[in-house]
Amino acid sequence: MINLTEVTKTFPDTTAPAVDRLSFNVEEGEVVVLVGPSGCGKTTTLKMINRLIEPTAGTITVAGRDILDMQAHELRRGIGYVIQQIGLFPHKTIGDNIATVPRLLGWDKLKTEERVRELVDLVQLSPELLKRYPGELSGGQRQRVGVARALAADPPVMLMDEPFGAVDPIVRANLQDELIALQHRVNKTIVLVTHDIDEAIKLGDRVAILSEGGHLEQYSSPADILRNPANEFVADFLGSDRGIKRLSLIPISAIQLDPGPILTRMATRAEAAEIMVRYNVDWAAIGDGTAVDGWFTAGDLQGHETLENVNTREFTIKLSPNDSLREALDAVITSQTAVAAVFDGDKYLGMATVDAISREIVQ
Amino acid sequence: MIVAQADQPFLRWDWVGRNLDELWAATQEHIILTTIAVGVGLAISLALSIVALRWRKTYTPITWVTGVLYAIPSLALFAFLVPITGLTRLTAEIGLISYTLLILIRNIVAGIDGVPEPVLEAARGMGYTRRRMFTDIQLPLAMPVIIAGVRIATVTTIGLVTITALIGQGGLGFFILRGMQFFSAIGTTQILAGTVLSVALAVTADIALLGLERLLTPWARRKAVV
Numbered sequence: 001m002i003n004l005t006e007v008t009k010t011f012p013d014t015t016a017p018a019v020d021r022l023s024f025n026v027e028e029g030e031v032v033v034l035v036g037p038s039g040c041g042k043t044t045t046l047k048m049i050n051r052l053i054e055p056t057a058g059t060i061t062v063a064g065r066d067i068l069d070m071q072a073h074e075l076r077r078g079i080g081y082v083i084q085q086i087g088l089f090p091h092k093t094i095g096d097n098i099a100t101v102p103r104l105l106g107w108d109k110l111k112t113e114e115r116v117r118e119l120v121d122l123v124q125l126s127p128e129l130l131k132r133y134p135g136e137l138s139g140g141q142r143q144r145v146g147v148a149r150a151l152a153a154d155p156p157v158m159l160m161d162e163p164f165g166a167v168d169p170i171v172r173a174n175l176q177d178e179l180i181a182l183q184h185r186v187n188k189t190i191v192l193v194t195h196d197i198d199e200a201i202k203l204g205d206r207v208a209i210l211s212e213g214g215h216l217e218q219y220s221s222p223a224d225i226l227r228n229p230a231n232e233f234v235a236d237f238l239g240s241d242r243g244i245k246r247l248s249l250i251p252i253s254a255i256q257l258d259p260g261p262i263l264t265r266m267a268t269r270a271e272a273a274e275i276m277v278r279y280n281v282d283w284a285a286i287g288d289g290t291a292v293d294g295w296f297t298a299g300d301l302q303g304h305e306t307l308e309n310v311n312t313r314e315f316t317i318k319l320s321p322n323d324s325l326r327e328a329l330d331a332v333i334t335s336q337t338a339v340a341a342v343f344d345g346d347k348y349l350g351m352a353t354v355d356a357i358s359r360e361i362v363q
Numbered sequence: 364m365i366v367a368q369a370d371q372p373f374l375r376w377d378w379v380g381r382n383l384d385e386l387w388a389a390t391q392e393h394i395i396l397t398t399i400a401v402g403v404g405l406a407i408s409l410a411l412s413i414v415a416l417r418w419r420k421t422y423t424p425i426t427w428v429t430g431v432l433y434a435i436p437s438l439a440l441f442a443f444l445v446p447i448t449g450l451t452r453l454t455a456e457i458g459l460i461s462y463t464l465l466i467l468i469r470n471i472v473a474g475i476d477g478v479p480e481p482v483l484e485a486a487r488g489m490g491y492t493r494r495r496m497f498t499d500i501q502l503p504l505a506m507p508v509i510i511a512g513v514r515i516a517t518v519t520t521i522g523l524v525t526i527t528a529l530i531g532q533g534g535l536g537f538f539i540l541r542g543m544q545f546f547s548a549i550g551t552t553q554i555l556a557g558t559v560l561s562v563a564l565a566v567t568a569d570i571a572l573l574g575l576e577r578l579l580t581p582w583a584r585r586k587a588v589v
Contacts, residue, residue, distance in 0.1 A: 050488060077490030087485025091503045091582045101489050133582040149489075159488075 001189040002026040002049060002157065007058030009044050009214070018044045019214030021058070026206075028156075031183060031190045033204035035197055036237070041214030042193045046159050049191065050079045062157060077101055080150030080158035080188070084165040086142050088134035094145055095130035101153040119148040122182065140171040147179070151186065160192040164199070176202055197238060201226070201245055209234050223249045243361045244326065252328050252342055253321035255360045257350025260339060262287050267307050273298070283337055286312050292348040295337060315341040321349065325360065328352040375552045382556075386538070390560055393534025396527065397520045397568070399456055404463030404516060411464070412471040413497075422472065429465040437462070437526050445530060455532035459523055463516040470512025474505025507583060510576040514569055521565040525557065535561045 002025065009019040019041040026032045034042040047053040049060060051072045060067050067075050088097050095116055102112040120127050123144040134142055143163065150158055163179075164172040176199065183190065194200055200207045201222040208219045211233050218230040226246040229235040238245065261275045261284040272284055276298060285295045286307055294312030304310050317331040319342045331340035332354055339351040379386070411429075415422040440458045448454040478501050486496050502509075528536030535557040542553030577584065 052484070052488060073490040073492050075490075076488055081485065081488035083481060083485060083488070085479075085481035087479075087481035087483075087488075089482060089486070089500060089504075090479075091500075091580070104490050104495075135582065146485075 001028040001030075001063060002191065003059075003061045004045070004049075005059045007045070007048060007060060008056050009041070009048060009053060010056045016213060017056070019048070019055075022210075022214045022216055023058075024208055024216060024219055026189055026191060028189050029187045031192065031203055031205045033200040033207045034191065034193045034210060035195065035200040035207060036210035036217075037212070038195065039212050040210040041212075042195075042210050043161055045210075045214060046161055046191060046193045049157075050076050050081060050159055077104055077153065078155050078157070080155045082146050082150045082158065082160040082163045084162035086146040086166070088142055088145060088149070090134050092133075093130065094125075094132055094134065094137070097134065097145060098130075098148045098152055100149055101155075105153055107153075115152060119151060122151070122185070123148045124178070139167045140175065143167060143171075143175055144178075147182070151188075156189055158188045158190045160190060162194055163192065165194070172199075179203065198245065201249065209237060244329075246361060247326035247329055247357070248324045250325045250360060251321060252319060252323050252325060252340075252352055255325065255352065255356045257342055258339075258353050258356060260285060260341075260351035262292070263307060264288050265293075265307050269301055269305055269307075272301060272307065281338065285341075286310065287348060290347045290349075292341070292343075317341070318343045319352070320344060325352075325357050329354070329357055332357070372548055373551065374555065375548045378549055378552050379556060386535075386556060386560065389533075389535050389537055389557075390564065392532075393521070393524050393536075393561065393564060396452070396455060396459065396524045396532065396534050397517060397564075400459035400520045400524075401463055401513065401517050403456070404460045404467055404520075405513065407460065408464055408467035408471055412468050412475070415468070415472055416475060425468060426465065429461075429468055432461040433465040435461075437523060438529070441527070441530050450530045450532070452532050454530055455524075455527040458527065459520050462523060463520060466516045466519070467509075467512050470508050470515075471505065474508030474512075475501045477508060478504045503579075506579050507576060510572060510579070514572045517568045517572060518565045521561060521568060525561055535564070 004025070005023050006021045007019060007023070008017050008021055010017040022041070022045060024032075034045060036042050044053055048055045049062065049067070051067055062075070062079070088094075089100070092100075098116045098119055099112050102115060107115070116130065117127065120130065125141065125144050125148065129137065129141065129145075134145070137145065143166075146163070150160075164175050167175065180203065192203060194203075204222055206220060207222050207225055209217045209225065211217050217237075218225055218234045223246065225234065226238060226242055226249065229238055229242070235242070261279040261281055263272055263275060263284055263286055265286060265288075275284055276282060283295050283297045286293045292315075294314050296307075296310050296312050300310055300312075301307075315337070317335055317340060319328055319331060319340050321342060321344055328340045328342075332338060332352065339353055341351055342349045411425050415425050437458060440461070441454065444454045444457055448457065482500065482504070483496070486500050491500065524534045525536030525539055527533045528540040533540065538553040538557035539561075542550040542555075542557065544550065545553070
């Protein structure tokens, strides 16, 4: 969908190129994140795709067409653009801001209005905001408007330059999740620039790691980059907590779950004591195959010969096989039972243990 | 003399009553002279500002030339123009217009320079052409600063119009000039009438333009209540 071949940019009055013979391609419907330290040319690269910066040499094609064959403003109307500072027009209402590109393209009024309502819904904004001005909105709301505005004319390609850099971490995490959900619905080809490797890993189908001068150090899926960093630069950039980062990309379903210390109601006090010793824990669960009632501690057994009438406690954290190993590890560390119980709906699947999680990372 | 003067009333309200029609006509003329001066001045300034913004190197020479125009004493300017264009409204307007240019150009350029860069980048990135960006984004956002300039230019011009009475095109300045030829309450009354009406006109115009600014920039008043 987007193809860069030997693209070079040398700014006037500088000798070293900001981007030096960079080549990569972006498939249709793919989210590619350009990431690297400041001065690596990631933003320059992004802005060359919509010709806010003209390349010095090399070829860029979008949907098979050389971008230099088009008028710059016509090229841009077909590419959604979101920037960190958002750049909403302060003198236009939210509705008018979102309608920007449809109006530039000369859509009729009804079609534009209908599209604006659709977009407000898509980015989960309240329609009451349409008559307000950007100055009246919160940072998170403005960012949603920025995304809606970029999507307005339904462009196949979106360019996003540090789109969540200016909002606080909690809002940022929400907006990232929303972008992922949004992308499932709209299926755009997205190129996103960030300096935050965690954001790159979370959002990218593929991640391009750039070093100073626009050198492409590695271009692959986040999981692959974390497992096999191409060189020392990449390994350094990923940081020493690379293993933990990988956890967030691997679903619980990838590991072998342990049945855990589980007994039926028929079991005796002696059997309970025995399984606790075997698992080296002071609790056990009561269940029958795929149904689990809950768990109890050794103390709860006081005065019971069998488990028939023992009171059980609920598992406070129930994970699903789609949750990541990072969440599983978090549950293991923070729960009293020192394991993470995994359920598929109501069906009990087993327990994720620290051993099983680390085995997955080490292999 | 002093005793005789003290006998006379300070103001001759009867003169005011007898000359209401003339006062009204002069006020209208004053308004017309000012409106033409600020209107044409604004059009010229807008054109020169576009040149200055498009070709940055021209900004210094433009402000230099308009600065010199602004610095020429008005009396000298009229003395210079009368032999060429005569005792006409054209002469008056040339002078009045040239005094508006510096203020207006500075404000237009400053207003447009003050438009935040991210707004421009977003506009470019979405496919605005240069011309459409100017009319649709830059000019509206510069409006508060431009109108601030128009307010100063208008108030200044209303004051200056009284000077153009010297070439017979003075609006309310006519009464001030004529009043100075009377050493009596009739004279004082005329000077005061011309002055008070001129000041009232300036205040009214300033308030009206402030209202216009409010009307044209509804976004500026509605800030976040977060």
